[in-house]
Amino acid sequence: MSDSRVLITTYPAAFLHRGGGELELVDLMVNLRQLGVRADLYGPNAQPLNKYDVVLHYSVIPTGMEFVREVKAAGKKLVLMPSLWWSKEPTQAEKNSAAEFFRLADVVVFKSKTEFDNVNAYVPVEQSKVAFCRWGADSCFEELISGDLFKQTYKLDDYLLSVGIIEERKNQLAAIHALRDSKIPLVFVGDYRDREYYEACVKAAPGHFKFLPYLAPKSEILRSALRGCKAFIEVSLEPAGFSAFEAALARVPMVLTAGPWTQEHFGNELVHLVDPMSTASIQKGVQAALNTPVSPQLQRSIHNQYLMPQCLEPLVRVLRVRS
The missing domain is CATH 3.40.50.2000 (Glycogen Phosphorylase B;)
Structure with a gap:
């Protein structure tokens, strides 16, 4: 060779x-x-x-x-x-x-x-x-950085987090409809390609939800956002993005779409699995994530296989x- x-x-x-x-x-x-x-x-x-x-x-x-x-x-x-x-x-x-x-x-x-x-x-x-x-994902997401930087910058206390480009196949609109009555705001971080879909998401979201622009990958502010959230949510119609690996390394509760990809990478017991087309399923998954401690096995598994x-x-x- x-x-x-x-x-x-x-x-x-x-x-x-x-x-x-x-x-x-x-x-x-x-x-x-x-x-x-x-x-x-x-x-x-x-x-x-x-x-x-x-x-x-x-x-x-x-x-x-x-x-x-x-x-x-x-x-x-x-x-x-x-x-x-x-x-x-x-x-x-x-x-x-x-x-x-x-x-x-x-x-x-x-x-x-x-x-x-x-x-x-x-x-x-x-x-x-x-x-x-x-x-x-990069090992920098394992660092025990404080979530205060993100909270103070965007004037947040408790919040749910979704990271990734806003588009129909990522299914953010379904998450908004499912969680619009939640007292904990859902914060979206990401750009968009389809302005019409983005505007539909903004229109459907209650006033305490936030849409933030692109944050630089691996940046301190992005890592702080992950560390400070009450739960990471990605209920897409396709496999989750690599931000899900980052969230796992950051040791935060995760709500992901159920399916063979999620099972292959995260197993059935380490994350909260939902039907992305079901409002009730998303609500139940988020509630479980808020009430269940994160298993340390999740971070170890991702570290050992996907670093x-x-x-x-x-x-x-x-x-x-x-x-």
């Missing part, structure tokens, strides 16, 4: 609105570098394509197809990380596009078995191309090029 230089790419419009996936790319580059990989993120500071041995392309958004074809035409090893989850059956066009990405890729990396099962049920992936690599950069070691092996 020889060392390889890696270029990380994604679809062109990705960074117009920063959500979890976009933050993952920046974090991925930093953590791969910590593991000794010479990795760059595509942009004006990257080298020309001919200087790289491997291209790691993130997502199967169709607008990235032209770029991927250029990579293959240049003879580079293409590692594809689909970061894909279909909550309902995709259209034939979506299936055809994903299948073409999979055909072009030398390796297709899935972050979990449940992600693979979800995708493979609609578009079979050639087994010889499949690799698995866990994702994770950056160690959890990326399988990906490092995938990115190597044979000499």
Whole structure:
């Protein structure tokens, strides 16, 4: 095996609105570098394509197809990380596009078995191309930072917290409807892509709920927000984002959507599982989170399995090029 230089790419419009996936790319580059990989993120500071041995392309958004074809035409090893989850059956066009990405890729990396099962049920992936690599969170979220900074900055006492881009598939509107009568405010931290959905959330929320702008990843204010909340809530229609790993490391009660992804990563007993389409289920899950001490086993489990950069070691092996 020889060392390889890696270029990380994604679809062109990705960074117009920063959500979890976009933050993952920046974090991925930093953590791969910590593991000794010479990795760059595509942009004006990257080298020309001919200087790289491997291209790691993130997502199967169709607008990235032209770029991927250029990579293959240049003879580079293409590692594809689909970061894909279909909550309902995709259209034939979506299936055809994903299948073409999979055909072009030398390796297709899935972050979990449940992600693979979800995708493979609609578009079979050639087994010889499949690799698995866990994702994770930074150890800085384990630091016992005070929640007072966030509370004082935004004039809060007790609060529930939801972190992530506000969009329909993240299902924030359902959480608002379920918790609108709660005396404890629900605080949303995140940007939005769909202004109409964002405005619907703001309109439906009672006056004591808060919508805060994007907070820098790993920042002291974000870590303080997690440490100070009474419960972390993510009742999305797709797998939770990596902020759920961060909340687990911060030792806060968690309310997550029930399903195979949550079971694979958090188990059935360490977090409070809810039906994201049921107001009663969300209410019951939040109430249980407020009344149940956090199991120390949750933090230990995430630390042992999903801590950056160690959890990326399988990906490092995938990115190597044979000499």
